[in-house]
Amino acid sequence: MYSIIPNINKTFIQELFSGDNKNIIRSDNRAINEYRQLSIKHLTSSYNSPIEVRLGNTQIFSQINAKLVQPRTERPSEGIISFQVDTHHLKPNADFTSTNEALNEFRISISNILEKCLKESHALDTNILCVIPGKLVWKVILDISVIKHDGNIFDTAIIAALSSWLTYKIPFFRIKEGELYYDSFINLTTIHMPVCVTNGIFLKKNKNEEIMFVLDPTFEEESVMSGSVSICANIFGAISYMHMNTEVQVGLDDIEELMGSTERNVVFIHDEIKKFVEIENKRFDKMVKAMRIIENKGEGETGNNIEENFGNIKKINDLMEIEEKNENVINILEYNK
Numbered sequence: 001m002y003s004i005i006p007n008i009n010k011t012f013i014q015e016l017f018s019g020d021n022k023n024i025i026r027s028d029n030r031a032i033n034e035y036r037q038l039s040i041k042h043l044t045s046s047y048n049s050p051i052e053v054r055l056g057n058t059q060i061f062s063q064i065n066a067k068l069v070q071p072r073t074e075r076p077s078e079g080i081i082s083f084q085v086d087t088h089h090l091k092p093n094a095d096f097t098s099t100n101e102a103l104n105e106f107r108i109s110i111s112n113i114l115e116k117c118l119k120e121s122h123a124l125d126t127n128i129l130c131v132i133p134g135k136l137v138w139k140v141i142l143d144i145s146v147i148k149h150d151g152n153i154f155d156t157a158i159i160a161a162l163s164s165w166l167t168y169k170i171p172f173f174r175i176k177e178g179e180l181y182y183d184s185f186i187n188l189t190t191i192h193m194p195v196c197v198t199n200g201i202f203l204k205k206n207k208n209e210e211i212m213f214v215l216d217p218t219f220e221e222e223s224v225m226s227g228s229v230s231i232c233a234n235i236f237g238a239i240s241y242m243h244m245n246t247e248v249q250v251g252l253d254d255i256e257e258l259m260g261s262t263e264r265n266v267v268f269i270h271d272e273i274k275k276f277v278e279i280e281n282k283r284f285d286k287m288v289k290a291m292r293i294i295e296n297k298g299e300g301e302t303g304n305n306i307e308e309n310f311g312n313i314k315k316i317n318d319l320m321e322i323e324e325k326n327e328n329v330i331n332i333l334e335y336n337k
Contacts, residue, residue: 009220010220010223010224012027013027013220013221013224014202014224017032017202017204017212017214017225018202018203018204018205019204019205026214026221027218027220028056028218030216032212032213032214032215033213033215033261034215034216035055035215035216035265035268036055036056036216036218037054037055037056038053038054038055038159038269038272039052039053039054040052040053040159040160040163040272040273040276041276042280043061045283048063048064048168049063050062050063050145051063051160051163051164051167053156053159053160053163054156055152055155055156055159055216056150056151056152056216056218057148057150057218058148058149058150058151058152058153058156059146059147059148060144060145060146060147060153060156060157060160061143061144061145061147061160062142062143062144062145062160062161062163062164063142063143063164064140064141064142064143064164064165064168065140065141065143066138066139066140066141066168066170067138067139068131068136068137068138068139069136069137069138069139070135070136070137071130071133071134071135071136071137075126076133076134077127077130077133077134077137078126078127078129078130078137079126079127079128079129079130079137079138079139079140080126080129080137080138080139080140081119081124081126081129081139081140081142082139082140082141082142083111083114083115083119083141083142083144083161084141084142084143084144085107085110085111085114085144085145085146085157086107086143086144086145086146087103087106087107087110087146089145089146089147089148090103090146090149106153109154110144110146110153110154110157113154113157113158113196113230113232113241113243114142114144114157114158114161116232116240116241116243117158117194117196117232117240117241118158118161118162118194120241121192121194121232121240121241122191123190123191123192123193123194123234123240124165124188124190124191125188125189125190125191128170128186128188128189129170129188131173138170140165140168140188142161142164142165144157144160144161149219150218150219151216151217151218151219151220151221151222152198152216152217152218152222154196154198154230154243155195155196155197155198155216155230155269157196158194158195158196158232159195159196159269159272159273162190162193162195162273163273163276163277165188165190166187166188166190166273166277167187167276167277167280167281167284168187168188169185169186169187169188169284170185170186170188171184171185171186172184172185172186185284185288187281192234192236192238192240193234193235193270193273194232194233194234194238194239194240194241195232195233195234195266195269195270195273196230196231196232197215197230197231197232197233197262197265197266197269198215198216198217198228198229198230198231199213199214199215199216199217199228199229199230199258199261200213200214200215200217200221200222200225200227200228201213201214201225201226201227201228201229201246201248201250202214202225202226203226203248211248211250211254213229213254213257213258213261215261215265226246226247226248227244227245227246227247227248228244228245228246229242229243229244229245229246229250229255229258230242230243230244230245231258231259231262233262233263233266234266235266235267235270237263
């Protein structure tokens with residue numbers, strides 16, 4: 001993408017979306033209600049490798065890190081979730097701004113929609129992160145790194161966050177004879193799964209200055225549009241959050257029109273995330289199965305004992321002692337086999 005957009009490009013886009021014709025073909029050969037190509041994949045074959053999400057030329061990496069900590073006093077049976085957004089990759093190329101202040105505002109806006117769409121809507125299951133109520137829970141830190149910005153960062157960031165969350169594994173702890181141990185792994189889960197669908201707002205050149213919604217705007221389109229509407233919704237049509245950034249008056253009829261197309265696009269994004277999750281879960285199961293076969297055969301140093309790879313048995317008292325020292329205790333396993 002480019003830091004400076006030629007005026008001729010801006011003029012072309014403005015003229016393109018100012019007419020009454022909805023059968024418009026955009027500069028990248030899309031219709032106004034069509035997403036760019038979506039790609040979700042791990043960067044390497046190792047467990048917990050960063051996930052790369054591409055929406056057209058927009059590129060985001062996401063990765064989860066987790067550790068065992070004390071729960072919050074007011075929520076003793078719930079784990080802790082936090083988001084960290086990194087935009088420093090955009091600085092050297094001046095992808096969309098030349099000021100640190102604008103870049104910081106951009107980072108905050110991404111953090112806000114992650115918080116509101118996924119966390120404040122109670123979409124992510126925090127109860128599954130509890131190990132010992134009132135004593136020990138998982139703190140999950142979801143890192144989002146914006147690598148390339150070519151428009152529609154919000155949708156891409158939510159897809160990346162959900163893809164990481166739904167493919168991450170945590171140990172399933174058991175208590176036996178006063179000892180806390182784990183011998184298997186479980187997925188993180190969602191209560192419901194809202195995704196974000198963003199439309200740019202363009203004004204038609206007619207008497208009433210009617211609105212035209214353009215799905216998944218590129219960076220060039222964002223530079224000339226009159227605003228945007230981002231709707232976070234699940235496949236059941238329940239809206240968890242709506243972000244409207246525009247000075248243009250948007251009426252109820254406009255919102256109703258937008259909601260009709262949003263439902264279809266939510267299904268599309270869900271299906272793409274689901275495909276990725278199914279592939280990754282199968283890959284992890286094969287990894288564990290192969291490891292257990294090696295263990296049973298006694299082949300190789302790493303296969304003699306599964307706990308050598310999946311962590312050591314820890315007594316409850318030992319965990320509590322480490323916890324009380326406020327050392328943020330045990331880092332979660334990273335299986336790089």
